[in-house]
Each structure stands twice: as structure tokens, then as C-alpha cells.
Amino acid sequence: AQTCCCLGSRHFLLRLSFRSPEEGDRMRALANCWFVCVTARTIFPHIWKELRPGAETFGREPLSPASNYALTLTHTYIHIQRLSSRPGKEARLLLPLSELVGCSCPRAPAPPLLVLYWYPPGKRRKGVSRRRQVKAYLAESRPEAERWSAAIQCLLREVPVTANTEFSRSLLPRPRRLLLLVNPFSGRGQAMQWCQTHILPMIKEANISYNLIQTERRNHARELIRDISLPEWDGIVIVSGDGLMHEVINGLMERPDWEQAIKTPLGILPCGSGNALAGSINHYAGYDMCLREPLLLNCCFLLCRGGVRPLDLVSITISPLPSKNSHAAAPRRLFSFLSVAWGFVSDVDIESERYRGLGSARFTLGTLVRIASLRSYKGRLSYMPPSVVATSSNGTPPPRRPLSRSITEGLDGFCKTPIHRTCSDMGISEQRSLLRRGEMEREERQRERTRRRQRGRGKGTGVVRASSLAEDREKEGQMEMEAEEKSGNCSEMSGASSASNERDESNMGRDERLAGIRDEREDEETSEPDSCEMLEDDDERDEEGSGGSLEADGVLRARELGESYGVDMGREAQEEPGDELSSQDSLQNTRELVRKNSAPSSQIADTLLSQPLSQESSTDSGISYGMEDMDLNETLFQKQSYSLDVARERSLTISSPFRHNPFSYKQKVLDQNQNTSRPRPHSLLQHSSSNSLPPKMTPPSFSPTPPSSPSCSSPHSSSYLTPRPNTPNSTLNSPSFQMPSSSFNFDLNEPAGLLRNRPFVSLPFDVPRDDLLPPLDQPLPTRDWVTIEGDFVLVLALYQTHLGADLHAAPQARFDDGLIHLTFVRAGISRATLLRLFFAMEKGNHHSFSSPYVSHVTCKAFRLQPLSPRGTLTVDGELVPYGPLQAQVHPSMARLVVGDTGVKITRL
Numbered sequence: 089a090q091t092c093c094c095l096g097s098r099h100f101l102l103r104l105s106f107r108s109p110e111e112g113d114r115m116r117a118l119a120n121c122w123f124v125c126v127t128a129r130t131i132f133p134h135i136w137k138e139l140r141p142g143a144e145t146f147g148r149e150p151l152s153p154a155s156n157y158a159l160t161l162t163h164t165y166i167h168i169q170r171l172s173s174r175p176g177k178e179a180r181l182l183l184p185l186s187e188l189v190g191c192s193c194p195r196a197p198a199p200p201l202l203v204l205y206w207y208p209p210g211k212r213r214k215g216v217s218r219r220r221q222v223k224a225y226l227a228e229s230r231p232e233a234e235r236w237s238a239a240i241q242c243l244l245r246e247v248p249v250t251a252n253t254e255f256s257r258s259l260l261p262r263p264r265r266l267l268l269l270v271n272p273f274s275g276r277g278q279a280m281q282w283c284q285t286h287i288l289p290m291i292k293e294a295n296i297s298y299n300l301i302q303t304e305r306r307n308h309a310r311e312l313i314r315d316i317s318l319p320e321w322d323g324i325v326i327v328s329g330d331g332l333m334h335e336v337i338n339g340l341m342e343r344p345d346w347e348q349a350i351k352t353p354l355g356i357l358p359c360g361s362g363n364a365l366a367g368s369i370n371h372y373a374g375y376d377m378c379l380r381e382p383l384l385l386n387c388c389f390l391l392c393r394g395g396v397r398p399l400d401l402v403s404i405t406i407s408p409l410p411s412k413n414s415h416a417a418a419p420r421r422l423f424s425f426l427s428v429a430w431g432f433v434s435d436v437d438i439e440s441e442r443y444r445g446l447g448s449a450r451f452t453l454g455t456l457v458r459i460a461s462l463r464s465y466k467g468r469l470s471y472m473p474p475s476v477v478a479t480s481s482n483g484t485p486p487p488r489r490p491l492s493r494s495i496t497e498g499l500d501g502f503c504k505t506p507i508h509r510t511c512s513d514m515g516i517s518e519q520r521s522l523l524r525r526g527e528m529e530r531e532e533r534q535r536e537r538t539r540r541r542q543r544g545r546g547k548g549t550g551v552v553r554a555s556s557l558a559e560d561r562e563k564e565g566q567m568e569m570e571a572e573e574k575s576g577n578c579s580e581m582s583g584a585s586s587a588s589n590e591r592d593e594s595n596m597g598r599d600e601r602l603a604g605i606r607d608e609r610e611d612e613e614t615s616e617p618d619s620c621e622m623l624e625d626d627d628e629r630d631e632e633g634s635g636g637s638l639e640a641d642g643v644l645r646a647r648e649l650g651e652s653y654g655v656d657m658g659r660e661a662q663e664e665p666g667d668e669l670s671s672q673d674s675l676q677n678t679r680e681l682v683r684k685n686s687a688p689s690s691q692i693a694d695t696l697l698s699q700p701l702s703q704e705s706s707t708d709s710g711i712s713y714g715m716e717d718m719d720l721n722e723t724l725f726q727k728q729s730y731s732l733d734v735a736r737e738r739s740l741t742i743s744s745p746f747r748h749n750p751f752s753y754k755q756k757v758l759d760q761n762q763n764t765s766r767p768r769p770h771s772l773l774q775h776s777s778s779n780s781l782p783p784k785m786t787p788p789s790f791s792p793t794p795p796s797s798p799s800c801s802s803p804h805s806s807s808y809l810t811p812r813p814n815t816p817n818s819t820l821n822s823p824s825f826q827m828p829s830s831s832f833n834f835d836l837n838e839p840a841g842l843l844r845n846r847p848f849v850s851l852p853f854d855v856p857r858d859d860l861l862p863p864l865d866q867p868l869p870t871r872d873w874v875t876i877e878g879d880f881v882l883v884l885a886l887y888q889t890h891l892g893a894d895l896h897a898a899p900q901a902r903f904d905d906g907l908i909h910l911t912f913v914r915a916g917i918s919r920a921t922l923l924r925l926f927f928a929m930e931k932g933n934h935h936s937f938s939s940p941y942v943s944h945v946t947c948k949a950f951r952l953q954p955l956s957p958r959g960t961l962t963v964d965g966e967l968v969p970y971g972p973l974q975a976q977v978h979p980s981m982a983r984l985v986v987g988d989t990g991v992k993i994t995r996l
């Protein structure tokens with residue numbers, strides 16, 4: 089038994105032989121007694137089996153033959169060799185210390201055992217995860233067993249040791265102490281059960297002391313964390329989903345000693361339904377995607393190993409909740425570790441609460457339900473690319489963003505290159521369509537500007553309130569319905585979806601509408617059968633022109649919210665009659681598909697996308713336009729004339745046909761499948777319905793600020809851009825700059841449900857400032873920001889790799905990369921494509937997924953201004969008040985327990 093093979097004597101720390109308990113009668117009696125009385129059925133069932141293969145029938149059957157083992161300890165492995173007198177029967181096991189959670193040496197009267205808690209990776213039905221195995225060996229004496237236990241624990245706790253070290257318990261640091269916060273209702277309500285079966289046993293095996301607190305209500309953990317004495321704890325562990333982690337982080341940031349408090353290592357043991365952070369930790373450790381208990385075991389193992397990494401936090405500023413004195417309410421700040429979501433993702437998150445019993449499958453079901461009734465939302469997304477911060481912090485001026493002057497150049501790598509390098513994702517024919525629509529917008533906006541000035545004279549302000557927007561759009565909808573009922577010519581379109589109306593109109597009534605753009609009067613006389621909304625629009629204009637009824641004024645104000653900003657340039661496009669004729673058949677087919685309500689969305693989309701959009705553009709060179717408008721960051725531009733040549737050049741980067749497509753304000757007919765009794769966002773009524781697709785290829789307006797047009801390399805050198813006074817190089821000579829930014833006037837409803845019980849504790853004064861962001865109610869700087877405005881299906885800002893344990897949504901993200909990973913999907917995407925996108929996300933290969941509607945960028949800060957009056961916004965999966973929101977990343981603010989797979993920073 090004293091012989092063992094020599095395994096790397098250079099790293100040799102301990103070598104000793106152990107015997108199995110069957111070696112002698114005395115030992116056997118002792119071991120049997122101890123196991124039967126204390127351990128066999130409770131603490132060490134595995135050991136019992138290991139030592140006594142015939143445990144269940146002890147006393148009745150003969151004991152198995154004795155085995156001797158030789159164990160050798162090195163810095164990285166325990167080599168275990170079974171010694172056998174019969175040649176060829178020796179078995180060797182190499183047990184990596186990195187797969188060990190801990191070891192123990194049970195006290196007397198137990199025999200002198202060395203027990204190893206080993207979690208090797210094992211194959212599961214879905215992926216690979218850790219499995220528990222216990223190895224126990226009987227030492228010749230208790231001091232020998234204790235020496236071994238101390239040696240292994242020293243290595244696990246990274247105590248420096250050599251081959252000459254005299255191992256004893258005194259070398260060991262004190263056991264780690266963890267505060268476990270358990271939400272018993274998280275996920276499917278299994279958190280406490282899993283604590284007993286998986287978590288606490290493993291934590292004990294790792295020789296970690298713990299205190300477990302069950303949360304009793306929402307925000308209980310937050311209050312607790314604000315008040316406890318933190319130095320007592322080596323870490324705070326959340327046994328729940330991401331929501332409780334959000335509470336804890338914000339509780340820490342609300343402490344007066346937030347700077348030290350936020351450095352407390354945080355761990356997560358996934359018992360929720362989303363478990364995004366746990367999924368990210370699991371991925372970072374190099375494990376395959378897994379859910380439920382396997383994921384829990386992996387994370388618990390990593391927690392016990394105890395490697396800690398820095399974690400970025402994102403400071404979020406959101407609109408204040410309404411108070412009695414709404415003027416006194418200041419924007420709120422909170423800290424986020426995971427995500428900000430608006431649109432599809434937040435809708436699914438909140439709406440799928442009702443399927444909570446399904447666990448993580450609730451998101452799959454929620455996704456399918458939401459895809460079936462796809463919504464889009466109007467909004468404006470601005471972000472600051474990381475390159476800007478990197479270079480400006482060096483003191484060197486940021487490089488000019490090159491303008492992609494060729495449409496096809498931008499189209500090539502649309503999905504792969506950063507947005508600010510891309511000017512358009514549209515093909516040539518669509519570019520023409522864009523320019524034509526730009527012309528229409530310009531005309532329309534000029535008319536509205538005139539009306540606004542008239543109204544401004546009376547009211548003195550151009551502020552638009554979202555509450556009136558909602559009412560006005562309802563009124564507008566009613567008016568449109570009435571108009572349609574009156575119009576017999578519109579009967580052809582009744583029953584068809586709104587989007588099909590839009591498409592038909594956009595393709596079939598081009599000549600008429602172009603004529604209408606040239607001459608507003610002509611519009612009024614045109615009674616184009618297909619153009620229901622034009623009739624209705626004209627009605628509105630009549631009313632407004634004649635003094636403006638309340639309804640008409642409301643409609644107008646509703647329009648202002650979405651449209652009052654943006655430089656709008658374009659050129660008139662005309663259509664060749666032959667082209668229209670050639671597209672008639674396919675259009676007819678499409679309408680049939682949509683009207684019948686029977687075709688799959690992808691089929692409808694395909695039909696639409698295959699339509700030729702072949703319009704020949706004609707330039708009105710020499711024409712100059714007066715303009716007075718704001719850019720997408722609410723920077724007011726001076727009224728100046730410029731030639732259409734300039735306009736044409738800039739239209740590639742700035743104009744916003746997307747924002748103002750011809751379908752924006754027309755009648756929306758609910759199709760048969762829509763539930764009319766249920767309130768729906770207005771954007772849904774406008775842009776999508778369950779059987780219709782949003783308009784084809786609604787390109788966004790990309791507005792790097794300043795626009796990086798060669799003719800306008802900087803806002804200050806521009807001949808036609810003058811920033812607003814509150815920007816660094818502003819001038820005060822614009823008569824209109826006093827007009828407040830409309831998009832910040834949201835009517836926030838009284839918080840209800842999930843939001844009702846949120847305590848709004850103010851953060852300490854010295855929490856880090858968002859130095860890249862102006863206050864929420866002020867315009868963004870003119871430089872370095874990119875703005876996209878239009879209709880979005882979703883906007884998702886993620887700073888971890890996973891959005892859910894099985895949703896690898898930001899593969900490039902790292903815990904401390906100092907970046908926000910923005911994904912946005914614009915209206916126009918088909919349901920089938922969206923579904924494919926989510927499927928691709930599961931594997932994390934959606935970045936190679938090519939769709940002109942889907943964009944991925946990284947940034948340091950962003951601002952999101954929803955322009956649709958209703959919607960949901962979530963931060964870390966938790967509902968926040970709907971309204972403008974801005975965020976900035978603060979690199980490496982917190983610390984996260986991730987195990988020791990990656991680059992180790994410190995130990996828990």
C-alpha cells in the first residue's frame with residue numbers, strides 16, 4: 089500500500105496511501121457504526137455507496153473485497169490510483185482541483201475520512217453541466233486526514249504553499265460568509281426547494297458560512313441592503329431572478345457609503361424565469377447553454393469557486409413619476425446591470441407574466457403571441473458611439489465619420505457596420521422612392537409649420553402633449569372612419585388591413601399624390617378612389633384652414649409630435665407609366681393575399697418585396713427651399729435657403745421619409761382578427777395589424793450629429809446648420825429656438841400594478857455623474873451623437889451576453905467592456921423574419937443574420953424618446969414609467985462572482 093506511482097515529483101505536495109474501510113475488522117466496525125447512525129441516509133449517501141457498495145443490505149451480505157488507494161496531491165490535480173495485487177487491475181483517476189468545490193474531514197467519532205466534493209462536467213439532455221460526485225477515503229490516522237483536508241483547502245483558497253509547507257487548519261483563512269437573499273416566489277416558486285436540495289448542500293461542502301433571508305415583499309431586499317452592515321459579508325448572493333439583483337444593486341447605490349458598498353461581490357443563483365445574468369455567467373465560464381437545475385448547479389459551483397470580476401453598471405435617467413405638483417418632480421436615476429428594453433421585448437416580458445407557471449417557456453409563448461399581433465412604436469433613438477469617447481478622452485479630436493455617399497456602399501454591410509457609418513440600407517429604386525417621399529414630407533411639413541406659426545401666435549407655445557396626442561389620434565381615427573363610410577369610392581378597401589391600404593396607396597396612387605404634393609389645392613379636388621386618407625386629410629385641412637376646429641387642431645398637434653423635427657430634403661420623383669402597369673398584377677396579388685387574411689405573413693412580405701419599384705427621378709435643379717426646422721436631436725436649424733443640390737446630398741444622411749411615410753396619419757381599419765375591445769397602442773393601429781405587415785422598407789433617418797456630409801463636415805462650418813442656443817457653439821438669432829422640445833412632455837399615468845409599490849428613494853448626491861449626457865429635458869449635444877427616428881418594433885440595450893438564459897442576444901458583450909450593445913428592429917420586418925431572428929439569437933449567431941430592418945451597434949450612452957403615447961419600458965426586466973429615458977455606462981463599478989474560468993481578478 090505504500091507504493092504508488094510517482095506523478096510529477098516537482099509539484100509533489102502530499103503522497104500517502106489510504107485504505108478502504110474493509111481492511112480490518114476494527115476499522116470496519118467503526119465505519120459501519122458511524123455511517124449507520126449518522127450519515128448513511130442523510131448527509132453522505134454518496135459516500136456510503138462509495139465506501140460500501142452493499143450498503144443497503146449491510147449485515148446480511150458479505151462485504152466487498154478491500155481496495156487500497158494511493159493519493160498524490162499537486163498544485164492542480166489529485167491523482168488517485170487504486171492499488172491491486174493483481175496486475176492490470178490498477179485504476180487511475182486524475183481529479184482536477186478546478187472541479188473540486190471543497191473537501192472535509194468529519195470529526196470523531198467518525199472514522200478519519202477525507203471526503204472530496206467533486207463536480208465534473210457531465211452530459212445532460214441539453215448541453216453539458218456539472219454533476220455532483222463524492223469521493224471518500226479512509227486515512228490511516230485522523231491527523232493524516234486533517235492534513236490532507238487542510239492542504240486541499242489551502243490550494244482551493246489560493247493560499248501560497250510549497251512542498252515544504254506544514255499543512256494545518258491554522259493556515260486557512262476564515263470561512264467565507266455569504267448573505268443569501270431568496271425570493272420564494274421567483275420563477276415557478278421553487279427557490280426554497282432548490283435551496284434545500286442543491287444550493288445549501290453545495291455551499292456547506294465549500295465550507296462557506298451563510299445567512300439566508302427570504303424576501304417577504306417587493307423591495308424588501310432593497311430596504312434590507314440599504315441598512316445592513318456590509319463588512320460582515322464577503323458577498324451578497326441573490327437566489328432569484330434578475331429582478332432581485334436589480335433591487336440589490338439599487339439598494340447598494342442608495343447607501344451613503346455607496347462607493348464601497350457597490351464593490352461588495354454579488355452572486356446570482358438562478359431561480360427566476362429569465363435568468364439572463366446567470367445565463368451570461370454560465371456562458372462566460374464556457375459551459376453550454378442550459379436551464380433550470382443544470383444552470384443552477386453550474387452557477388452554484390462557480391459561486392463556490394469564488395472568482396470575482398468587475399461588472400459595468402449603466403446609470404439610467406427616467407422621467408419622473410407624476411406627482412401632485414408635476415413641476416417639482418425631477419427625473420429619477422437608477423442603476424442597471426442588464427438591459428433597457430422598449431417595444432417587443434418589454435411587451436413580451438411584461439405580458440408573459442400571466443404564464444409565469446411555465447417558467448422560462450413563458451417567454452417563448454409570449455414571443456409567439458406578440459409576433460402574432462406585431463406592434464410598432466414611433467420613437468427616436470440617439471446614441472454615442474464608443475469611438476467618440478475613446479478619442480476625446482485622449483485629448484485628440486474625434487475622427488470625422490466618413491459619409492457613405494453611395495447608396496450601395498451603405499447597403500453592402502448594413503447589418504455589420506456601425507450605423508453611423510451607414511447612410512441607407514435601400515436599393516436604388518427605393519432610394520428614389522425615398523426621395524420622392526422626402527419631397528412629400530417637405531411639402532406636408534411646410535404646411536404644418538405655417539399652421540403651427542398661426543397657432544403659435546395665438547397660444548405662444550409649440551409644446552405638444554402626449555395626452556392630447558392619444559385623444560387626438562382617436563378623434564382622427566373616428567374622423568377617418570366616418571370619412572371612409574361616406575366615401576363610396578373607398579369601399580374597395582374596407583375589410584382589408586390598414587397596411588395593405590397603405591401599400592396599395594403608396595404604389596397605386598403615386599401620380600395623383602405627386603400632383604397633390606405640388607399643389608395643395610389640387611389635393612382637395614382630387615377624389616382618388618383608393619386614397620381614403622387623402623380625402624380625410626383634405627377634410628382636416630379644410631377645417632384647419634377655416635379657423636381650426638378642436639379636432640383638427642388635435643390632429644395637427646398629434647402630427648407635430650412625430651414630425652416637427654428633422655431636416656427634410658429630397659427631390660421629386662416621377663413614375664414611368666409602364667412601371668406602374670407592370671407592377672399592377674403583383675400589387676393585386678398582394679392585396680388579395682392581405683384581404684383574404686389567409687396568407688402567411690412571409691408570403692405577403694415576399695410578394696411585396698418582389699414588387700419592382702422603378703420610378704425615374706427627375707431633379708428640380710435650381711429650386712431652392714426655405715427651411716426652418718430642428719434636427720433629430722432637437723437642434724434648431726436656422727431658416728435659410730439652400731440649393732437642391734445640397735439638399736440632395738444631405739438627404740442621404742438626414743432626411744426622414746421613414747419618419748413621415750405617407751401612411752402615418754391615415755385611417756386604420758381593424759381587420760377581422762383584431763380585438764376591438766382591447767385598447768391597443770396607437771402605433772399599432774397605424775402601422776400594423778395581426779394580418780398585415782408594416783409598410784415595405786421604411787428606412788430610418790440616420791442623423792449623425794453633426795451630419796458628416798462632405799459639404800458640411802462640421803456643424804460650425806455649415807452654411808445652413810446653426811445649433812440651438814444651449815449647445816456650445818450656438819447662436820441666439822433664431823426666432824424659434826425658444827420653442828421647447830415637444831417630445832419630453834409625456835403624460836405619465838398614475839403608477840399601477842407593478843409600479844405602484846416602488847419606493848423612490850433619492851440617490852446620494854455624490855453618485856457618479858453621467859458626464860456624457862445633458863439633463864433629460866435638454867437637447868443632446870450637436871456633436872458625436874447618432875440619431876435614428878422612425879417606427880421601431882423593438883429597441884434593446886443589453887450589457888450582458890444574455891437576455892435570458894437561453895437567449896444569447898449580445899455575443900460580443902463582456903461584463904466589463906464598458907459598452908452598451910444596442911439592437912433595434914425597425915417596422916417593416918415580417919413576422920417570419922422576426923421569429924427567425926429570435927431563433928438565431930438562441931445560438932447567438934443573429935449578428936450574421938441579414939435583414940435591413942435589424943441593426944446592432946455599440947455605444948457609451950444613449951437616449952430613447954418614445955413618441956408613441958403608450959408602450960412599455962423595462963430596465964433589467966422591471967417596468968419603469970413610460971417616457972423619455974437616457975443611459976450611460978459606468979465601467980467596472982460593481983463586482984460579480986463569476987467563478988474562476990476567466991481572467992481572475994480577486995477571490996471572494
Ligand SMILES: Nc1ncnc2c1ncn2[C@@H]1O[C@H](COP(=O)(O)OP(=O)(O)OP(=O)(O)O)[C@@H](O)[C@H]1O
Nearest residue numbers: 274275303304305328329330331332360361362363
Ligand atoms: N417575497 C416577494 N413577494 C413578491 N415579490 C417579490 C418578493 N421578493 C421579491 N419580489 C419581487 O419580484 C420581482 C420578480 O423577481 P425576480 O425577477 O427575481 O424573479 P423572476 O421575475 O421570476 O425572474 P426573472 O427576472 O429572471 O424573469 C422582483 O421585482 C422583486 O422585487
